[in-house]
Amino acid sequence: MTARQNFAYNLRSLRSTKGISQERLADLAELHRTYVSSVERCERNISIDNMEKLAAALGVDIRDLLQPNDNPSDRIR
Amino acid sequence: MTARQNFAYNLRSLRSTKGISQERLADLAELHRTYVSSVERCERNISIDNMEKLAAALGVDIRDLLQPNDNPSDRIR
DNA sequence: GTGTGACTTCTAGTCCGTA
DNA sequence: ATACGGACTAGAAGTCACA
DSSP: HHHHHHHHHHHHHHHHHTTOOOHHHHHHHHHHHHHHHHHHTTTOOHHHHHHHHHHHHSSGGGGGOOOOOOOHHHHHO | OOHHHHHHHHHHHHHHHOOOOOOOHHHHHOOHHHHHHHHHHSOOOOOOHHHHHHHHHHSOOOGGGGGGOOHHHHOOO
């Protein structure tokens, strides 16, 4: 369970809870749609500035996106 | 008070509380001494992987390094 | 022990497309 | 609405010499 995996999982989870699309989130955070997609798929080593942008776009604290969770898919890796 | 500023401040603060040098921390985290220095001075837009390395080296949770604080120097900026 | 500028290598991040 | 690929540019990673 890396920080990156937690971030990816929480991002997707929070985003869909709020009912917004990757595209919309990307716009709000001023990032590219495909980039948000790759972050959620845990492919990217995101920087702190962009983590903050995404957190702000979702209206949460950056630490909320780093909260440990035990999503099954992470355990597989 | 950006996430970056919080991280920088907490890193330095926690590190010196533990009484270890930048050099020692860098070794523990497998990063370069001058890189740690520049992160503490808020010059670098550090990535999540390196944040995790530093947190692990200090024996704390990554979220502890993102805790908001009201250090005076940040207010000046 | 730390700060800093300069530098190269590597990847983050964008933009175009297809499915 | 999302995944994924290729090609590209911006910027982070990583190192060094010197103060």
